[in-house]
Amino acid sequence: MTGIFAINGSPRRNKNTAKMLDSFLDGAGESGKYATERIDLFDYNIRGCTSCFACKRNDPDTYGVCALRDDVYDILQRLRGADGLVFGSPVYFGNITGQLLCFVERLLYPLISYEKDFKILTKKRMPTAFIYTMNMTEEQCNMYHYPAIWAPLEENIGVVFSRPERVCAYNTYQFDNYSKYKSAAFNESEKARHRDLEFPKELQDAYEAGKRMADEAATGIDQTPKTAYDFIAAPRNRP
Numbered sequence: 191m192t193g194i195f196a197i198n199g200s201p202r203r204n205k206n207t208a209k210m211l212d213s214f215l216d217g218a219g220e221s222g223k224y225a226t227e228r229i230d231l232f233d234y235n236i237r238g239c240t241s242c243f244a245c246k247r248n249d250p251d252t253y254g255v256c257a258l259r260d261d262v263y264d265i266l267q268r269l270r271g272a273d274g275l276v277f278g279s280p281v282y283f284g285n286i287t288g289q290l291l292c293f294v295e296r297l298l299y300p301l302i303s304y305e306k307d308f309k310i311l312t313k314k315r316m317p318t319a320f321i322y323t324m325n326m327t328e329e330q331c332n333m334y335h336y337p338a339i340w341a342p343l344e345e346n347i348g349v350v351f352s353r354p355e356r357v358c359a360y361n362t363y364q365f366d367n368y369s370k371y372k373s374a375a376f377n378e379s380e381k382a383r384h385r386d387l388e389f390p391k392e393l394q395d396a397y398e399a400g401k402r403m404a405d406e407a408a409t410g411i412d413q414t415p416k417t418a419y420d421f422i423a424a425p426r427n428r429p
């Protein structure tokens with residue numbers, strides 16, 4: 191499976207996260223070099239890792255492969271040959287959605303071996319990105335240390351595929367019509383202002399990041415095999 195793929199961890203197929211991912215894919219597809227596709231995880235029944243360890247067993251038929259034969263088995267295998275991967279999630283309680291976490295467990299864990307130095311089994315490293323959308327403003331996001339919550343997963347993606355570029359949409363407009371909801375905690379007019387003036391810029395950020403991913407994929411990224419020690423040694427804060 192070649193091309194650049196967006197993994198949508200939002201249950202909503204046409205809201206903030208999906209729009210950011212679509213803009214990213216528009217950028218990624220601009221040069222015409224790469225086909226792009228969005229995969230909406232909520233279309234599938236997904237279980238997280240069940241700790242069966244089939245992927246660690248000394249058996250060439252199962253080694254390094256998730257054995258769970260559910261809806262996403264084929265997707266997981268095919269994504270290994272992708273040219274680039276962007277993950278997108280609404281922030282739930284500071285973190286990514288459970289659905290996306292289940293998917294990422296299944297994607298990453300079989301590739302992180304228990305061989306010497308926890309050798310990474312990835313055949314092909316590829317550029318990655320992570321898009322987060324949230325109610326919090328950028329200032330609140332930093333005040334509540336969200337980037338620190340996201341860092342360990344990003345670093346694991348880093349050793350398996352490459353360190354993801356992070357793109358955020360803050361202060362998102364959550365409802366189509368705030369007057370239908372008890373939502374006095376939010377200032378609707380400020381939310382609408384952000385949606386009309388700032389969200390377009392965030393979509394543009396996503397578009398530019400998509401273009402960068404396609405450029406990186408075309409140039410070819412460092413294919414030096416990694417071990418989990420590269421994760422442990424990785425600095426926690428991206429520039």
Ligand SMILES: Cc1cc2nc3c(=O)[nH]c(=O)nc-3n(C[C@H](O)[C@H](O)[C@H](O)COP(=O)(O)O)c2cc1C
Nearest residue numbers: 200205206207280281282283284323324325326362
């Ligand atoms: C269950 C749940 C938990 C949430 N937790 C947070 C949170 O901890 N921090 C935050 O900034 N936004 C939180 N939000 C708001 C969403 O992250 C935000 O509205 C997001 O942009 C929605 O993305 P979507 O439009 O793609 O669904 C939460 C929303 C839900 C439904």
